[in-house]
Amino acid sequence: MRDDIIEIRWHGRGGQGAITAAKIVANAAFTSGYGGVVMAPTFGTERRGAPVLTSLKISKNKIYDLSPITEPDMVLVLDHLLVEEMDVAAGLKPGGLIIINSPRPPEAFDFPGMKIATADVTTMAANAGLPTGIVNTGIIGAFAKAAGLLDMDTLAGAIEAEFAGKNPEKNAEAARMTHAHTLTGGSA
Amino acid sequence: MHIIEAGNVAAAMGVKLAGVQVVAAYPITPQTPLTEKLSELVDSRQMDAQYIPVESEHSALSVCIAASSAGSRAFTATSANGLLYMNEQIHWAAGARLPIVMCVVNRGIGAPWTVWNDHQDAMSQRDTGWIQIYCCDHQQIIDTVIQAFAIAETVRAPVMVCYDGYILSHTYMPFDIPEQADVEKFLPAFTPDWALNPQCPANLNTVTLPEPRADVRGNTAPGYMEIRHNLHTDLRRTIDVIADTDAKFKDVFGRGGQPFIESYFCDDADHVVVCLGSLSYQMRDVIDELRKEGVSVGVYGLRLYRPFPDRAVAEALGGKNNVLVFEKALSYGYEGPLFSDIKAALYGTDNPPRIRNFILGLGGREIRTRDLYQAVKTACSENQNKPHDPDFIGLKM
Known part of the structure; x- marks a missing residue:
């Protein structure tokens, strides 16, 4: 309803850490001068492996509406197989951005009228030395590159703060490597 | 920080x-x-x-x-x-x-x-x-x-x-x-005026007779009804204590100032929405949208529910054309409990406003801001007095 709020919807699977990723971006946004930041997980009967959703709203002003995002500006997909299981672009504003963790290029996806970015986050994270399947920090690098909203250094700092004591450097490196290998396409 | x-x-x-x-x-x-x-x-x-x-x-x-x-x-x-x-x-x-x-x-x-x-x-x-x-x-x-x-x-x-x-x-x-x-x-350390002490055993809250009677020291002790009356009068007094506490908090931390009811664009509003909790903040975006369209509407978020700040409520709602009470609770077989309390607070006031009750969001039923906007917009244009029978928002069957 307000036009000063950037709405970002995250699609992942239970256990993938989409909530942590959204929280890291929320912290980086707040540090970057966005005084209004709200991250609201959608709670259902989630379990490991099942599709989960998180809403992240970012604004320079305080956000009062905590209801789930219905018309996102941007969608992040932590697992490209979700694209086949559900309409990840539901409600996405025309010209909106879809960022997908996928080894395939943006041209391999069909979202008419939308911008598409892909990155092989799974491989980048493994190259950075993280255990197989940890993608919630790498995807932040793709977000930094494709969205152009927050700079990579601030996001890397937020990743290191969140993962203090739990491989902070490798998690930040996964994001930086993904940042360098994000492909963009689709109609702009 | x-x-x-x-x-x-x-x-x-x-x-x-x-x-x-x-x-x-x-x-x-x-x-x-x-x-x-x-x-x-x-x-x-x-x-x-x-x-x-x-x-x-x-x-x-x-x-x-x-x-x-x-x-x-x-x-x-x-x-x-x-x-x-x-x-x-x-x-x-x-x-x-x-x-x-x-x-x-x-x-x-x-x-x-x-x-x-x-x-x-x-x-x-x-x-x-x-x-x-x-x-x-x-x-x-x-x-x-x-x-x-x-x-x-x-x-x-x-x-x-x-x-x-x-x-x-x-x-x-x-x-x-x-x-x-x-x-x-x-908030200084808690220093109770009385506390359990093994050196000085006491019975607490034992069977209390209907009538006052002498206690073990020979002093006249209140009966059950006096004790309950004291609880009630102390809770009524709490309304002032809450105002004082809020003022003191504001002195130290700079936040507060509306301990009973938070007002958002209500001062000059013809229509006001009343609700509790996060719903009143969600409603602020609805108010912004309707104000842009020229609708004279605001929202009150009630912070204190018991003791009920009835005088503050009556003062806030007095002179309004239309009061719309949105709530996420129901006294089954009657109406929303907040609605009953607000009507009671308005009883006997001059020219009481038209009033309506909306029930929504029970058991997590999603409250879409777009639906809130439509409900408030329609209610403002209908200007209807409906003191009985709440309307439900978001029912799907």
């Missing part, structure tokens, strides 16, 4: 800053992360308190009753059926005049089971003698938890700090953590 965290963490930080000495709680969704955080804080010695694990909510509050009777600052938290399981001890804590603070992380009640938000749990405890304050965001949660101890210990009555399950408890947003030194200035 500002941090971005969930509402349950805001509550836990408030409990830590308030210097709580005894925590006893039983985990229940969506309160669980609050008790987990407190147990972590106690375990890592960041909080100098005893965390007493219990096998049920009834025992959780029983432990707090004992701790508070012994002169400790005590805290518990629960939701929904956990709150109901405490019910006997909830009445007891108020009757025994113990300044316990409890967070009620609002959730719908079974049957059928639901883990999602509405206000039925806290509403069902309206008449227990507890003070009830509702929060709209994380800043209010942490600030209210700290203020709650000041209020409770001044009037010797327990306080429920209510906030919406999931919508606030599990949502992350920035909030300021007050400085410990400032909190200590605002």
